[in-house]
Amino acid sequence: MDAFEALAEPNRRRILDLLCAGERPAGLLGKTLAISQPGVSKHLRMLREAGLVESRASGQKRLYRLVPGKLAEIDAWLEPYRQFWAGRLDALEAHLEREQ
Amino acid sequence: MDAFEALAEPNRRRILDLLCAGERPAGLLGKTLAISQPGVSKHLRMLREAGLVESRASGQKRLYRLVPGKLAEIDAWLEPYRQFWAGRLDALEAHLEREQ
DNA sequence: CAGTTATATATCTCTATGGCGATATATTGG
């Protein structure tokens, strides 16, 4: 499971949104999002395998936190597209007209 | 199909990468990526439904181009996460320590 | 109009995955 696939699922994005505010135990995530316990666990596993989160044990609980670098890959992939909504539209369109 | 789901598929990201260089006919995309003709057509349909690309007829061909705004939504979703890899790591970790 | 090119759609198969209940594992408290 790569990062792009992991982000395709809305609940997984919401989990990341919650973790954005800080480290959280698995159970709390499930309660907040109203997902079944096995559901959260499976999503968390995928997020782990995608390298987007990591966990540590703390007593009975398992605390999850974001892994900073992974979303940066997606950010990097987006980089070439930023010119499209950053004012270079006219230049691009002119370029296309010339090509085709 | 929303933008996140659309990006989950590697071939669709490669199609977008190609379109990043300018408007292209469907057939050329398939040839470049070595995908079957119906395959490209289906991917392009999904990209259309996700609002990521649009097409116009030009003779027998159908020219596809990026829709600027749609990827910006994903860019916007990433915004809160940028602080994680932009030097605010120490502050965040301190915050977490205090919380749990 | 017939034939060719370009693209879209239909259909099928296969695999992956999301949601669920049940169960297994681990940690803590008595």
Place this chain on the structure above:
DNA sequence: CCAATATATCGCCATAGAGATATATAACTG
């Protein structure tokens, strides 16, 4: 050691989607 809590895993089912083949539609060419 036993009960309770927290999480992970398993098995099942239903569905979505990716690939492939076949067919349909549309436009250009002679």
